[in-house]
Amino acid sequence: MERVVQITIFGLLLALVTTLPNKDDWDIYSFHINSTVTSRYATTVITSRVANRMDQPKEIEFQVRIPKNAFISKFRMFIDGQAYDGVVKAKEQAQQQYSKAVSRGQSAGLVSSVGRTLEEFKTSVTVAAHKKVTFELTYEELLKRRLGKYELQIHARPMQLVRDFKVDVYIHEKAGINFMEVTGGLSTKALANAITKTKTDKQVWVYFYPTQDQQKTCDSCVEQGMDGDLVIVYDVNRDVAFGDIRNSDGYFVHHFAPSNLPRIPKNVVFVIDQSGSMLGRKIQQTRTALIYILNDLAEDDYFGLITFNSALFYWKRELVQATKGNVDSAKNFAQNIDASGGTNINEAVLKGASMLNAHPREGSASILILLTDGDPTSGVTDIVTIQSNVRRAIADKFPLYCLGFGFDVNFEFLEKMSLQNNGAARRIYEDSDSDLQLKGFYEEVATPLLTNVTMTYTGGANLTKTHFRQYYNGSEIVVAGQITDNNIETFTPKVVAISGTGRMRFLDTNYTIESIVTDSGIQRVWAYLTVKQLLEKELQSSAQEKEKMKQEALELSLKYSFVTPLTSMVVTKPEGENADVLHKPKEVENPQLEDSIAQGYPLIAMYADLDSVDDMDQSQSYGQYKDVFDYDMTPSFDPLVQDHYRVDILHQGYPAKILTVTTVSSPVSTFHRFLLKTEKHSYPLCFDVPGETRLKLLHHPSRELFVNGVLNSKAYGGFKMIGIHFKNDQYVEIGTDGITVQMGQGVSRNIGRNLVTANITVIGRDKEFDVAVGDAQMVILIHQNGGEEFLWPVLRQRPSDNNVEGILALKPAVYEEVQQTPSTKVKIKDQEIDVTRSSAADYSVSSSPILDCWLMSTESALQRRLDDFTVAQL
Ligand SMILES: *[C@@H]1O[C@H](CO)[C@@H](O)[C@H](O)[C@H]1NC(C)=O
Ligand SMILES: *[C@@H]1O[C@H](CO)[C@@H](O)[C@H](O)[C@H]1NC(C)=O
Ligand SMILES: *[C@@H]1O[C@H](CO)[C@@H](O)[C@H](O)[C@H]1NC(C)=O
Ligand SMILES: *[C@@H]1O[C@H](CO)[C@@H](O)[C@H](O)[C@H]1NC(C)=O
Ligand SMILES: *[C@@H]1O[C@H](CO)[C@@H](O)[C@H](O)[C@H]1NC(C)=O
Ligand SMILES: *[C@@H]1O[C@H](CO)[C@@H](O)[C@H](O)[C@H]1NC(C)=O
Numbered sequence: 001m002e003r004v005v006q007i008t009i010f011g012l013l014l015a016l017v018t019t020l021p022n023k024d025d026w027d028i029y030s031f032h033i034n035s036t037v038t039s040r041y042a043t044t045v046i047t048s049r050v051a052n053r054m055d056q057p058k059e060i061e062f063q064v065r066i067p068k069n070a071f072i073s074k075f076r077m078f079i080d081g082q083a084y085d086g087v088v089k090a091k092e093q094a095q096q097q098y099s100k101a102v103s104r105g106q107s108a109g110l111v112s113s114v115g116r117t118l119e120e121f122k123t124s125v126t127v128a129a130h131k132k133v134t135f136e137l138t139y140e141e142l143l144k145r146r147l148g149k150y151e152l153q154i155h156a157r158p159m160q161l162v163r164d165f166k167v168d169v170y171i172h173e174k175a176g177i178n179f180m181e182v183t184g185g186l187s188t189k190a191l192a193n194a195i196t197k198t199k200t201d202k203q204v205w206v207y208f209y210p211t212q213d214q215q216k217t218c219d220s221c222v223e224q225g226m227d228g229d230l231v232i233v234y235d236v237n238r239d240v241a242f243g244d245i246r247n248s249d250g251y252f253v254h255h256f257a258p259s260n261l262p263r264i265p266k267n268v269v270f271v272i273d274q275s276g277s278m279l280g281r282k283i284q285q286t287r288t289a290l291i292y293i294l295n296d297l298a299e300d301d302y303f304g305l306i307t308f309n310s311a312l313f314y315w316k317r318e319l320v321q322a323t324k325g326n327v328d329s330a331k332n333f334a335q336n337i338d339a340s341g342g343t344n345i346n347e348a349v350l351k352g353a354s355m356l357n358a359h360p361r362e363g364s365a366s367i368l369i370l371l372t373d374g375d376p377t378s379g380v381t382d383i384v385t386i387q388s389n390v391r392r393a394i395a396d397k398f399p400l401y402c403l404g405f406g407f408d409v410n411f412e413f414l415e416k417m418s419l420q421n422n423g424a425a426r427r428i429y430e431d432s433d434s435d436l437q438l439k440g441f442y443e444e445v446a447t448p449l450l451t452n453v454t455m456t457y458t459g460g461a462n463l464t465k466t467h468f469r470q471y472y473n474g475s476e477i478v479v480a481g482q483i484t485d486n487n488i489e490t491f492t493p494k495v496v497a498i499s500g501t502g503r504m505r506f507l508d509t510n511y512t513i514e515s516i517v518t519d520s521g522i523q524r525v526w527a528y529l530t531v532k533q534l535l536e537k538e539l540q541s542s543a544q545e546k547e548k549m550k551q552e553a554l555e556l557s558l559k560y561s562f563v564t565p566l567t568s569m570v571v572t573k574p575e576g577e578n579a580d581v582l583h584k585p586k587e588v589e590n591p592q593l594e595d596s597i598a599q600g601y602p603l604i605a606m607y608a609d610l611d612s613v614d615d616m617d618q619s620q621s622y623g624q625y626k627d628v629f630d631y632d633m634t635p636s637f638d639p640l641v642q643d644h645y646r647v648d649i650l651h652q653g654y655p656a657k658i659l660t661v662t663t664v665s666s667p668v669s670t671f672h673r674f675l676l677k678t679e680k681h682s683y684p685l686c687f688d689v690p691g692e693t694r695l696k697l698l699h700h701p702s703r704e705l706f707v708n709g710v711l712n713s714k715a716y717g718g719f720k721m722i723g724i725h726f727k728n729d730q731y732v733e734i735g736t737d738g739i740t741v742q743m744g745q746g747v748s749r750n751i752g753r754n755l756v757t758a759n760i761t762v763i764g765r766d767k768e769f770d771v772a773v774g775d776a777q778m779v780i781l782i783h784q785n786g787g788e789e790f791l792w793p794v795l796r797q798r799p800s801d802n803n804v805e806g807i808l809a810l811k812p813a814v815y816e817e818v819q820q821t822p823s824t825k826v827k828i829k830d831q832e833i834d835v836t837r838s839s840a841a842d843y844s845v846s847s848s849p850i851l852d853c854w855l856m857s858t859e860s861a862l863q864r865r866l867d868d869f870t871v872a873q874l
Contacts, residue, residue, distance in 0.1 A: 026060055026127075027051050030164040033154055037171040039246055039253060040143045040478075041525045042152055044070075048135045052127040061124040062135040065155040068119050070141035071528065071562035072582070075569060077125055078134040086569045086582070088561045090554055094568035094581050116429055118155055123571050123580045140562075142528055145235070145257060145476035147443055152232040156186060161215050161225045167208035169232055175244045175255075176237035180204050185220030185228030195230075206232055242506045245493060250486035251523040254455070254493060257476035261449040262500040264365045267319055268297075269304040271352040273372040273405070276309070278339040282373060282405055282430065289438035290334040296446060297322035302364075304355045305330055308348035309341030310378040311852050313837060315821070319359040332822040340839040341852060342378035345370070346386045349400070353393035363500065365448035365470050366398035368421075371428075371438070372414070373405035383413045391420050399423035399469050403441060406430040412539070419540045422469040447473035450497040450504070455479050459491035464529045471497070480526035527560040535565065672711050672718060673840040675853060676861055679812040685826075686840045686853035687861035696869050697722070698806040700799050703774050704728060707806070708871050709793060718790035718843055722780060723874035726759055726773055733874065734762065734769055736782055736789040767846055775799050778808075781846055792843035807869055810862070815854075826854060833860045 030049040035042055044066070052058045066072070075086035114120045127133045143150040154167055171177065180199050186208070187195060194210035208230055215221065220228030241258035270293075272286060290305075297303055301322040305315040315333040320326050349370055356366045380386055394400060400421035402414035405428045415425040428437045450471040457463060463481035471477060483491050495506035534553035538546050550566060557564045563584050571580040671688040678684055689695065691713040698707040704727045712720035722734045733740040738753045739762055753764025761772045771778040777797035782789055795808040818832060819825040825832045838855035841848045858866050 025052075025054050026058055027053055028158055028160055028162050031156075031158045031162045031166075032164075033156065033167045035152060035154060035167075035169045037143065037152060037169070037173075038521050039173065039244075039525070040145075040150060040255065041140065041253075041521050041528070042070075042143055043138065043140050043521070044154070046135075046137045048158070049132060050127070050135070051132045052130060055129050057126050057128050059124050059126050060133055061122065062137075063120065063122045063157075063159070064137060065114060065118040065120050065157060066137075066139045067141055067153050067155075068117055069144070070119075070139040071531075071557075071564055072121065072137065072139045072569060072584075073561050073563070074136070074138035075123075075571060075582075076136050077571075077573070078136075079125065079127060079574060080131055082574075084572045084574065086571045088558060088563060088567050088569050090558065091566055091568045091583065094570050116427075117153060119585065121582065123582070125573055126577060140524060140528060142478065142525060146474065147440070148259075148474040149233050149235045153184070154230045154232075155228070156230065157227040159224050161212040163212060165210055165215065165226075167206070167230060169204070169206040169208075171204040171232070171234065173202055173234075173236045174246065175240075176201050177204055178235055178237045180232065180234040182206060182230065182232055184231035186218055186226055186230040188219040190214045190217040191221070191226075204232075204234065206230075242493075242495065246522055247483060247488065247491075248522040249520070250483050251480065251526050252457075252460070252483055252491070253478065253480040253522050253525045254457075255476060255478055256455070256495060256506075258449065258506070259473060261473075263298070263473070264363065264448040264451065264500045265298065265300040265302075265361075266446075266448055267302045267356055267359055267361060267364050267366040269306065269319070269352040269355050269368050271348045271368065271370045272305070272307045272337065273343060273345075273348075273370075273374065274307045274309050274313070274337050274339050274341075275343040275374060275377070276340045277343075277374050277408065278405070280339075282434065283337060283339040285435035286371065286405075286438065287334055287337055289435040289442070290337075291331050292435075292439050293442045294322075294327050294331050294334065296442070297327060299323060302359060302361065303330070304352070305333060306348055306352055306355070307337050308344055309339075309839075309852070310344050310850075311341070312344070312348055312351055317355075319355055329821040333820075336823065336836065338837060340837075341850060343372065343374045343376055344379035345372060345376040346380035346389055349386075349390050350393050353390065353400075356398055357393070363498075363502075365451050367445055367448075367470070368394070368398060368400045368423075369403065369442075369445075370400065370414075371403045371405060372409060374408055375410050375413075383410070387413075387417050387420060390417055394421045396422065396469075401426070401441070401445065403428050403438065405434070416539050419536055444474060445470075445472050449473050450499050453477065453495065453497040456494045456496070457481060457491065458494070459484050459487060460493070462526075462530075464526065465533055478525075478529065480522075480529050482526070524560060527556050528562070531556050531560075531562060531564055674807070674861075675840050675842055675844070675851060676810060676813045679814065682815075682817075683837075684840075684851060684853045685813045685815065685835075685861050686838060686855050687858040688855075689858060689866065691717070693866075694871050694874060696806045696871050697793055698776065698778075698795065698804060698808045700774075700776070700804045702801070702803055703799060705774055705776060705799070707773075707776075707778070707793070707808070708874050709791070710874060712788075712790055714785070714788050714790070717785060717788060718783060718792045720790065721874060722791055722793055724760065724771070724773055730757070730760060732760060732762065734771070734780055734791070736791060738764065739769075781843065783843055783846075783848060794844045813861070824854070826856075828860070828863065831860075833857075 028048055028050050032047045033044065035044040046064050048062055050060050052060060077084045121137060125133060143152060152169065154169070156167065158165065177199060180197070182195055182197060191210055191214050194208055194214050196207040198205040210226070215225045218226065218228065220226070238257055238259050241260060243254060243256040243258070245252055245254045270290065272290065274283065278286065299322055302319040303322055304319045307313045315330050352368050352370070356368060376383065376386060380389065390400065400418050400423040402418040402423065402425040404411045404414045404425060407430065411425065411427060418425040426441050428434055448470050451469065453468040453471050455466040455477070460481045461484050464479055466479055468477055497504050531553050534549045538549040538553065541549060553564065554566045557567045563569045563582060565584050569582040571582065573579055671690055673686055673688050676685040676687070689711065691711050694708060694710045697709050698705070706725040707722065709719040709722040711718065720735065723731065724734070725731050731742050732755060738750050739755050740748050740750050741755070742748050753769070755762040759774065763770045767782045769780040771780060775797070776799045779794045779796055781792045781794060783792055793808060798804065798809065813828070815826040815828045817824070818827045824835050824837070826835050827833070833856050835854040835856045837852065839850050839852050842851050862869060
């Protein structure tokens with residue numbers, strides 16, 4: 001049986017108390033956020049003015065949250081009329097110079113990842129008695145069009161009520177703004193009244209000036225004031241299919257997002273992880289999302305569905321058309337996806353690719369989507385080999401999108417693999433809305449409008465990416481570059497692509513390039529895009545190219561003063577204070593963890609293939625978190641105490657908290673799973689027998705040999721005791737603690753682990769008993785689970801004649817798979833039997849490997865009633 005146990009521990013281990021401003025000590029008397037968006041490029045300035053009201057110097061903190069996608073480009077402080085500017089330096093250089101600040105760790109200023117979309121910027125400075133400080137942070141980002149809209153997210157969390165609080169947003173879009181709305185937690189309740197919106201054809205102004213009273217009343221307002229988002233959502237007009245080009249000072253940016261095109265039928269294959277770690281909410285949400293997605297397929301789409309753990313399961317072995325019948329049947333399949341077993345990503349993705357390759361279709365767009373929540377653990381597990389296999393199989397023919405579910409995935413591996421194959425990786429956060437995130441992602445790629453999009457710019461140079469495998473409705477292609485010699489006369493843009501109606505050329509003769517005399521924004525869009533794309537390319541390049549791309553990205557980052565993963569900002573401070581060094585974090589391995597640390601609530605989420613306490617210690621995840629927190633965990637395993645495991649956590653030697661640990665394995669029950677092997681190379685059958693049942697193992701009446709066994713009541717156990725009767729008067733019992741023989745009426749004695757009589761031989765070895773009785777030979781293996789030992793008998797030599805019965809004497813199963821949909825059936829002796837795919841530990845070998853099997857009712861597997869295999873007494 002697969003015993004995957006997910007342990008989620010929420011705990012307030014170290015209440016990391018944040019010093020909240022107290023107006024009597026220090027006071028944020030003014031907090032302004034000013035965001036200007038031109039051509040989807042947003043520049044936001046946060047200005048916070050703070051006064052030290054005390055009679056002594058005070059360390060004052062500045063802590064704000066900015067979108068992950070943004071680059072910080074400027075930071076300055078004004079103290080006592082003096083400006084202190086942050087300086088962007090190469091990361092290594094900054095690190096060396098300011099190793100002291102870095103070695104101070106948490107107390108040094110830093111940027112850290114919080115939640116799904118935000119990063120936190122934090123620094124502090126000491127301010128003299130009754131003096132003031134002004135902090136000013138600038139960040140920039142290119143808004144990305146998703147599902148037909150742009151979103152400008154502004155996060156406000158001043159940590160106190162602020163007398164003068166203002167958010168000003170100004171948007172200018174030359175193409176015209178077709179709708180705009182303001183959402184987010186800060187737009188709720190009384191705060192909604194604090195918003196003023198003005199919209200003209202091409203411009204939008206949003207002012208948000210909440211009073212101190214209003215700052216206490218919103219969905220995300222707390223005692224200390226507001227803590228939430230203001231989100232400005234909008235889209236631009238797209239009357240001109242060619243989109244719009246803006247240029248200035250020798251740089252241009254082209255936004256291309258035609259929407260008035262017919263959809264291209266798609267061929268889509270979903271490759272879905274159903275390994276044990278998906279158990280519980282994840283697999284439920286995956287089913288929900290999958291059913292929604294299947295419903296959304298158009299009749300002229302073709303689709304395939306593969307689920308995988310260590311093995312692959314097909315709904316159909318090839319792509320089929322999304323007719324109602326097929327969709328219904330696939331939904332049925334999706335409904336029954338269960339989680340167990342390992343993770344064979346390699347084989348699953350290769351099969352998905354070959355399904356698409358086997359089905360070329362003129363005028364269609366193929367898409368491969370992988371959903372997984374873990375590292376490859378079965379089949380090919382070397383990630384470099386997997387990546388090269390996948391690349392070869394896809395051969396640039398269609399994009400691969402990888403969805404990493406939860407925080408236990410190697411996201412960098414998925415990201416690299418998808419980028420290598422013209423796709424993108426997305427993290428699916430494990431939360432109550434995971435199914436919505438999955439649907440949301442699907443919707444982004446649901447409607448291909450163009451394939452093989454090639455953007456050419458005669459007279460242009462140093463272009464950002466110009467080839468796009470597919471273009472989807474609701475998204476946008478953005479290309480920026482330089483105009484050679486700033487010569488607009490010879491600059492000729494052109495787009496060639498394949499649409500649903502054939503090859504298309506977008507050449508808008510009517511367009512005029514709008515030249516703006518001075519708009520450094522255009523140049524910055526180019527720099528922003530170039531750096532982002534170089535960082536992506538670097539991820540998928542060979543070592544040699546990597547250095548070159550890194551160098552290029554670094555130079556641009558320095559030139560435009562972007563804090564990127566390659567640079568750091570050194571915050572200069574008044575004499576005598578240590579500089580802070582700010583690094584941009586990478587897409588974190590474990591955002592939830594980071595998030596909780598940031599909030600001062602360490603959360604340990606742990607995952608283990610848990611067979612026993614010992615395994616827990618060895619689990620990789622455990623090691624990882626141990627490093628982070630330096631905790632000692634002492635798990636105690638008692639499956640009888642419901643389905644909870646207990647984990648005592650010590651922090652620096654002291655008990656921190658005993659936390660609830662829930663298992664999400666198949667509910668712990670006192671059923672024991674038996675495997676019935678097959679002769680052919682097909683899945684074994686499996687069935688469950690309740691605990692404490694006394695089973696007939698081997699009866700050979702003509703030899704007067706009877707072997708019975710009683711199952712224990714432990715979850716994940718096996719036999720407690722095995723009794724052997726031979727010739728009426730000889731009876732021995734074998735338990736994990738040795739051999740018991742009957743010494744006469746009602747008297748028995750444990751005689752240790754070895755017994756040699758004329759007719760019965762039992763030899764106790766390390767993890768087994770070897771038993772010979774008459775001409776039957778048996779091995780009784782001793783397995784261990786959670787500190788509990790149990791027995792599992794295996795027949796090594798059948799008694800010579802055929803007249804034997806019992807569980808151990810069952811012949812290998814012979815069956816045929818007869819139906820896959822709506823539910824799987826197998827046929828045994830003309831009888832069709834419903835089965836589901838499951839797994840079982842094979843206790844007949846000492847390593848007890850987990851095997852996939854067809855689970856069926858006990859009666860069907862045994863072809864008789866269970867009663868025929870039970871005995872009243874051992
Ligand atoms: C916001 O920033 C823009 C651009 O820097 C500037 O023109 C404008 O005056 C600022 N608005 C406010 C209210 O500070
Ligand atoms: C593309 O999106 C636009 C705007 O949402 C919509 O009007 C149009 O029908 C969509 N096109 C297709 C082919 O679905
Ligand atoms: C689109 O591009 C792919 C990959 O470069 C190529 O194999 C395919 O033939 C192209 N399709 C058309 C219709 O040009
Ligand atoms: C392209 O970039 C290179 C390196 O920055 C620069 O030397 C060159 O002048 C640029 N080309 C144009 C046409 O601006
Ligand atoms: C050309 O542009 C003008 C002004 O933008 C517009 O009124 C006109 O309809 C356009 N003509 C075509 C053929 O798109
Ligand atoms: C039991 O052992 C004795 C002595 O070796 C032998 O004579 C007898 O045949 C055995 N009985 C059986 C049933 O094997």
